[in-house]
Amino acid sequence: MPFFNWEQTIKLCQNGDRQAQKSLFGELYPYLNGVAKRYIYNQSYSQDILQEAFINIFKSIQQFDETKSAFKTWATKITINCCLKHNKKYSNLEIETFEIKDFDVAISPEILDEINLKDLKKTLEKMPKQYYEVFNLYIIDGFSHKEIALILELKESLSRQKLSRAKKWIKENLKVDDVLLNVILLLLMADSI
Numbered sequence: 001m002p003f004f005n006w007e008q009t010i011k012l013c014q015n016g017d018r019q020a021q022k023s024l025f026g027e028l029y030p031y032l033n034g035v036a037k038r039y040i041y042n043q044s045y046s047q048d049i050l051q052e053a054f055i056n057i058f059k060s061i062q063q064f065d066e067t068k069s070a071f072k073t074w075a076t077k078i079t080i081n082c083c084l085k086h087n088k089k090y091s092n093l094e095i096e097t098f099e100i101k102d103f104d105v106a107i108s109p110e111i112l113d114e115i116n117l118k119d120l121k122k123t124l125e126k127m128p129k130q131y132y133e134v135f136n137l138y139i140i141d142g143f144s145h146k147e148i149a150l151i152l153e154l155k156e157s158l159s160r161q162k163l164s165r166a167k168k169w170i171k172e173n174l175k176v177d178d179v180l181l182n183v184i185l186l187l188l189m190a191d192s193i
Helices: 006-014 018-039 043-063 071-090 117-124 129-140 145-152 156-174 178-192
Strands: none
Touching (some): 006 043, 006 071, 117 156, 129 156, 129 178, 145 156
């Protein structure tokens, strides 16, 4: 697999080079698609949101400052903001909160080898969305509570509280203790890298 030259490709994109834009799109698409799918509650909108994110990335590429962050990080923030903006706009129309109360099987360490990350992610998507957003931003995408507070327009203490409630939701719905919760969080973080 050839080495992708981020710096050269970004400079060419800033100069309006269509081939470079296509190359950058191809390099970023799989990653940003995964990001969008984590944040969009109704998956039928994820491709539209991703398209909007790429439009914003290419419109704003002149403002990218490599001294402030890596390009992939910058593009991820744009994508997350597009997703959150969409969720906020349609939050009153599509409220679906699921409670999993009949989950009888406790997860033991022996079962961890058989945990299907795809099933785990589907279960986590059933978490109340106000907790799920903070959970994703903090655990999966590595934002600080200060950054989350700015992105979601809430107080840092509320971000911490929502993360705590997200962890509590996971423990209750998957019937795991603190040790297994941490293992699950590590699995999710490792999968997002």
